[in-house]
Every structure is written in structure tokens, then in C-alpha cells.
Amino acid sequence: MPHYKWDLAGSPPPLQRHSEVKHTLLRNYLVDYFLTLVPMPQQDKIQLTIVDGFCGGGLYQNESSQEVPGSPIVILEAIQEAQAQLMIQQDRRKPIDIDVELICIDESQNALDYLRYVLHQKGYERSLAEDKIRLIKGKFTDHCSTAIKRAEDRSPKSGRVLFVLDQYGYSAVPLHCLHEIFSKLKHAEVILTFYIDALLTYLDRTNLNNFERKTGLSTAIQASDLDATNRSPRWRGRLQSLLYQRLASQSSARFHTPFFIRPERGHGDFWLLHLSQHWKARDVMANTHWSHHNHFAHYGQAGFDMFSTGYIGKLDDGNKLQMGFDFSDVAAEVSKSTMMAQIPRLLFDRAEGITFEQFFLKLINTTPATQKMVQKTILDLHQLGEILVVDERGDTSRARVQLKGGHILKLPSQRSFLF
Ligand SMILES: C[S@@+](CC[C@H](N)C(=O)[O-])C[C@H]1O[C@@H](n2cnc3c(N)ncnc32)[C@H](O)[C@@H]1O
CATH class of the missing domain: 3.40.50.150 (Vaccinia Virus protein VP39)
Structure with missing residues (x-):
């Protein structure tokens, strides 16, 4: 330099x-x-x-x-x-x-x-x-x-x-x-x-x-x-x-x-x-x-766990590093769909659930997504019945826009996964 x-x-x-x-x-x-x-x-x-x-x-x-x-x-x-x-x-x-x-x-x-x-x-x-x-x-x-x-x-x-x-x-x-x-x-x-x-x-x-x-x-x-x-x-x-x-x-x-x-x-x-x-x-x-x-270019993966697979994920046919994650609208879409698939899996071994705050703080360092993006994805999954968001009283949450730190995320009990 x-x-x-x-x-x-x-x-x-x-x-x-x-x-x-x-x-x-x-x-x-x-x-x-x-x-x-x-x-x-x-x-x-x-x-x-x-x-x-x-x-x-x-x-x-x-x-x-x-x-x-x-x-x-x-x-x-x-x-x-x-x-x-x-x-x-x-x-x-x-x-x-x-x-x-x-x-x-x-x-x-x-x-x-x-x-x-x-x-x-x-x-x-x-x-x-x-x-x-x-x-x-x-x-x-x-x-x-x-x-x-x-x-x-x-x-x-x-x-x-x-x-x-x-x-x-x-x-x-x-x-x-x-x-x-x-x-x-x-x-x-x-x-x-x-x-x-x-x-x-x-x-x-x-x-x-x-x-x-x-x-x-x-x-x-x-x-x-x-x-x-x-x-x-x-x-x-x-x-x-x-x-x-x-x-x-x-x-x-x-x-x-x-x-x-x-x-x-x-x-x-x-x-x-x-x-x-x-x-x-x-x-x-x-x-x-x-x-x-x-x-800005960021050579990571979308969604969570962006470093687990090696932080430059892919090499192209010429064995050159691919252009990485670029924070574009396309990257936002990819992040969203990646998180839609990852979040239910991340809740899999947490039968008792985890609060939104704990979930977010645990994963924040591993994702390019913002808190709002993670929150929106969780709410969409909740709407689709893929996960369950429960409020402090134990009732299914009606939240559509914002989650509180204390909201509990878990999988619906009948949900099963094929990995
Ligand atoms: C990359 S330039 C900084 C440019 C400046 N931050 C900017 O963005 O305009 C690095 C500067 O650090 C100074 N420098 C190099 N080693 C240093 C050190 N150990 N402590 C303080 N300054 C140092 C150099 O003299 C140089 O001015």
C-alpha cells in the first residue's frame, strides 16, 4: 500500500x-x-x-x-x-x-x-x-x-x-x-x-x-x-x-x-x-x-453463519475468487431467503424456545443482516406458521411489525424437519 x-x-x-x-x-x-x-x-x-x-x-x-x-x-x-x-x-x-x-x-x-x-x-x-x-x-x-x-x-x-x-x-x-x-x-x-x-x-x-x-x-x-x-x-x-x-x-x-x-x-x-x-x-x-x-464488498455469505464455510465462499471456474456479498437489493433478497431457511433450523434443538433478544445477540456477529431485517424475517415466518412467536404471557403473539426483546421464538410442536 x-x-x-x-x-x-x-x-x-x-x-x-x-x-x-x-x-x-x-x-x-x-x-x-x-x-x-x-x-x-x-x-x-x-x-x-x-x-x-x-x-x-x-x-x-x-x-x-x-x-x-x-x-x-x-x-x-x-x-x-x-x-x-x-x-x-x-x-x-x-x-x-x-x-x-x-x-x-x-x-x-x-x-x-x-x-x-x-x-x-x-x-x-x-x-x-x-x-x-x-x-x-x-x-x-x-x-x-x-x-x-x-x-x-x-x-x-x-x-x-x-x-x-x-x-x-x-x-x-x-x-x-x-x-x-x-x-x-x-x-x-x-x-x-x-x-x-x-x-x-x-x-x-x-x-x-x-x-x-x-x-x-x-x-x-x-x-x-x-x-x-x-x-x-x-x-x-x-x-x-x-x-x-x-x-x-x-x-x-x-x-x-x-x-x-x-x-x-x-x-x-x-x-x-x-x-x-x-x-x-x-x-x-x-x-x-x-x-x-x-x-462496499463483503466476501461473506448471506444469512447467518457467514464465516462457517470459509469466508470467501466460492471460487469461479477459473479458480478466481467470486465477487462477494455486495449489500445490493439482490443481496437483501438472498439474505432474506437464506434466513427464512436457517431460522427454523436454528430453533430446532430449543424446545423451550429462546427470546428474540437472546436469539439476535447470539447471532449478530455472524450476519450481514440488520436487526430490522432479522425481525421482519421472524415475523414473516410466524405469519406462515413456520415458527411460533409467543408473548410474555405465553400467548401466540399478534405482533406484525415489531418484536419485543422478551418475545419467545420456538418451533410449532408438530413441525418436523428433513435435513
Ligand atoms: C493510511 S495513512 C492515514 C490516513 C488518514 N487516516 C486518512 O484517512 O486521511 C497512515 C498515517 O499514519 C501515520 N503513522 C504510521 N505509523 C504510525 C504509528 N505507529 N502511529 C501513529 N501514526 C502512524 C503515517 O504517518 C500516516 O500519516
């Missing part, structure tokens, strides 16, 4: 299309995130901290030679966009105060100097002077604890903080930082870039040991996996699946959403992992993917 150079005497560095896609996702997600934090027009303020741990210089030139913003500017613009949308959607008289302190960390002084210049150009000098935007030079790992402490001090009750960790490769964010974030901050979220292709392409004993030592991750990769003669697209798919599951389970986050961006030209797949402590945060991210689907 290219390393950017910001130099005040030259033009901004070039940005490839797939990195612009990453910024689009970040912008869309943040707007959706702020909108969910302010459901009521009576609310007049929300307070949180955003840490851009690998912030860069704030400006690029895209493939059409246009200047495009880097992540710190994307974050600041998303705040303004959410404020404008909330004014209109909630018919507000007074604007909502989205009180964000943005902490920008980068190890490159040139990047920070450039960012300061861009922030001045864009009218943020007051925010800089008032420390609403802080620029910090150094390695993310060396400043992680201070940033966590600052977020704790600002929001001791809610623990609301978002870390954008857009590293170059795959080993600059150690697990101990993620543990600290998730153990100390109740509503912490992390968006982590991980260049999986770079790791796999050069995978050998030395690289693997370095990676494990630097991140603290135990990968469970076997010696036979390191044999260069065994490599195939299927090998890549299997190791991606293994690494994703190891990383997600060792990150200390309760919820995770893996999304994958594939550059138009050949190799270079990277992950944008969203890690969070609350299912709603994960649901907002999944919604963002469905509503802005055209840019």
Missing part, C-alpha cells in the same frame, strides 16, 4: 479510489451514528471524543486530480452534515450541539504540519486554539492510554468514544490498546483498517512472528500454512477467515462487523473492522452498509 507524503511546498499526495471508498464509509457511518445519538428534538447536546489515531495530513488528490479531504476533515464535515440533517429532520429551532473533541495522532511531523495548514484553510483555527482539535505527534500505541483517559474524563458516564485506526499495514494497533479501550469505555467503538492481503502475500515464519509479537495476537496459523507451495485462492480465503475470527475474538469487543474493500485492480484487499460494545452500534454500521452499498 502506498505511503503518503505531505509536504507544504508540494501538492497533496495521490489517493487511490479504494481509499476514497474508505472515507465515504467513514463519513456515512458518522452521520448515521450522530443521527442515532440524537433521536429526540428535545435533546440539545451530545458529548463525545473521537480519536483519529493515524490521522495523516488531511488532504489528497484523487484519481481525477481533485482535492479530497483526509480522515480528520471527513470527521469534522460529518459533524456539520449531521447537524444540518437534524435541523431539518427534527424541525429544530435551536441547532444541536455535537460537542466533539477530536484528537489527531500521527508519528509524522510533516503530516501534522500539513493538517494544521489544512485546518486553518478550512476555518478551524478557533477549534485548534480551544483544543477542540488536538494534534499530537507520536506513535498511536504511546498515546493510546492518554487518549482513553481524556475520553473517560470528558464522558465518565456514557464512555462514548470513537477510535478511527487507519494504520498502513496490520501491526501498529496492538491488542493491549484495544483491551484498554473496551475495558475502560462503555460505549467505545473502533474502526480499524487491516491490510490482510499485505500480511498474507508476504507470510513467512519471520513476518508471522513479528506480527504476533507486535500485536499480541495469537493467530493459530500452522507450519503447513506457511508452505509457499500450498498457496491458492482457497488457502487465502481460509486464512482470512481464521485471522478474522482470531482478531475479532481477541479484541475484547462484544460486537464486530467485518467489511472488506477490494481495489479494482487485483490484490490489495483490506478490512475495515468495526468493533463495538453495544449491539446498536453494530446495527448502525450494518445499516450504513446496506444504505450505501454500491462501494
Whole structure:
């Protein structure tokens, strides 16, 4: 992956299309995130901290030679966009105060100097002077604890903080930082870039040991996996699946959403992992993917258990990886029909039933579907008599649109299955 150079005497560095896609996702997600934090027009303020741990210089030139913003500017613009949308959607008289302190960390002084210049150009000098935007030079790992402490001090009750960790490769964010974030901050979220292709392409004993030592991750990769003669697209798919599951389970986050961006030209797949402590945060991210689907590819399966069969499910006739799950209308249809078949099977060995909340939380990390999509599928199955939804009193539910967390899902007693 290219390393950017910001130099005040030259033009901004070039940005490839797939990195612009990453910024689009970040912008869309943040707007959706702020909108969910302010459901009521009576609310007049929300307070949180955003840490851009690998912030860069704030400006690029895209493939059409246009200047495009880097992540710190994307974050600041998303705040303004959410404020404008909330004014209109909630018919507000007074604007909502989205009180964000943005902490920008980068190890490159040139990047920070450039960012300061861009922030001045864009009218943020007051925010800089008032420390609403802080620029910090150094390695993310060396400043992680201070940033966590600052977020704790600002929001001791809610623990609301978002870390954008857009590293170059795959080993600059150690697990101990993620543990600290998730153990100390109740509503912490992390968006982590991980260049999986770079790791796999050069995978050998030395690289693997370095990676494990630097991140603290135990990968469970076997010696036979390191044999260069065994490599195939299927090998890549299997190791991606293994690494994703190891990383997600060792990150200390309760919820995770893996999304994958594939550059138009050949190799270079990277992950944008969203890690969070609350299912709603994960649901907002999944919604963002469905509503802005055209840019994102996700090489998983529809329905539940998207990783069980190896996360790149199929190879085409030329033994190339098929285009993956793309969040299109067709993908929504496939998800729906897959879940229609899976849900009754998942209830098969639960004669006493399971609450909707338990069912959803158990499966959330395994599906690209949102809570609304799962709920709608359950209600449709209930209508069709394929499953039974029972309310708190034990009566068959009449719910048509919304399920409560306490609704119990089970199979009708006479139902039998042929698998
Ligand atoms: C991929 S670029 C980030 C781009 C930026 N997030 C954006 O979207 O515009 C990675 C940045 O991280 C910086 N960097 C690399 N290693 C770092 C580390 N260990 N700690 C902090 N910054 C680092 C680099 O100087 C570079 O500016």
C-alpha cells in the first residue's frame, strides 16, 4: 500500500479510489451514528471524543486530480452534515450541539504540519486554539492510554468514544490498546483498517512472528500454512477467515462487523473492522452498509453463519475468487431467503424456545443482516406458521411489525424437519 507524503511546498499526495471508498464509509457511518445519538428534538447536546489515531495530513488528490479531504476533515464535515440533517429532520429551532473533541495522532511531523495548514484553510483555527482539535505527534500505541483517559474524563458516564485506526499495514494497533479501550469505555467503538492481503502475500515464519509479537495476537496459523507451495485462492480465503475470527475474538469487543474493500485492480484487499460494545452500534454500521452499498464488498455469505464455510465462499471456474456479498437489493433478497431457511433450523434443538433478544445477540456477529431485517424475517415466518412467536404471557403473539426483546421464538410442536 502506498505511503503518503505531505509536504507544504508540494501538492497533496495521490489517493487511490479504494481509499476514497474508505472515507465515504467513514463519513456515512458518522452521520448515521450522530443521527442515532440524537433521536429526540428535545435533546440539545451530545458529548463525545473521537480519536483519529493515524490521522495523516488531511488532504489528497484523487484519481481525477481533485482535492479530497483526509480522515480528520471527513470527521469534522460529518459533524456539520449531521447537524444540518437534524435541523431539518427534527424541525429544530435551536441547532444541536455535537460537542466533539477530536484528537489527531500521527508519528509524522510533516503530516501534522500539513493538517494544521489544512485546518486553518478550512476555518478551524478557533477549534485548534480551544483544543477542540488536538494534534499530537507520536506513535498511536504511546498515546493510546492518554487518549482513553481524556475520553473517560470528558464522558465518565456514557464512555462514548470513537477510535478511527487507519494504520498502513496490520501491526501498529496492538491488542493491549484495544483491551484498554473496551475495558475502560462503555460505549467505545473502533474502526480499524487491516491490510490482510499485505500480511498474507508476504507470510513467512519471520513476518508471522513479528506480527504476533507486535500485536499480541495469537493467530493459530500452522507450519503447513506457511508452505509457499500450498498457496491458492482457497488457502487465502481460509486464512482470512481464521485471522478474522482470531482478531475479532481477541479484541475484547462484544460486537464486530467485518467489511472488506477490494481495489479494482487485483490484490490489495483490506478490512475495515468495526468493533463495538453495544449491539446498536453494530446495527448502525450494518445499516450504513446496506444504505450505501454500491462501494462496499463483503466476501461473506448471506444469512447467518457467514464465516462457517470459509469466508470467501466460492471460487469461479477459473479458480478466481467470486465477487462477494455486495449489500445490493439482490443481496437483501438472498439474505432474506437464506434466513427464512436457517431460522427454523436454528430453533430446532430449543424446545423451550429462546427470546428474540437472546436469539439476535447470539447471532449478530455472524450476519450481514440488520436487526430490522432479522425481525421482519421472524415475523414473516410466524405469519406462515413456520415458527411460533409467543408473548410474555405465553400467548401466540399478534405482533406484525415489531418484536419485543422478551418475545419467545420456538418451533410449532408438530413441525418436523428433513435435513
Ligand atoms: C493510511 S495513512 C492515514 C490516513 C488518514 N487516516 C486518512 O484517512 O486521511 C497512515 C498515517 O499514519 C501515520 N503513522 C504510521 N505509523 C504510525 C504509528 N505507529 N502511529 C501513529 N501514526 C502512524 C503515517 O504517518 C500516516 O500519516
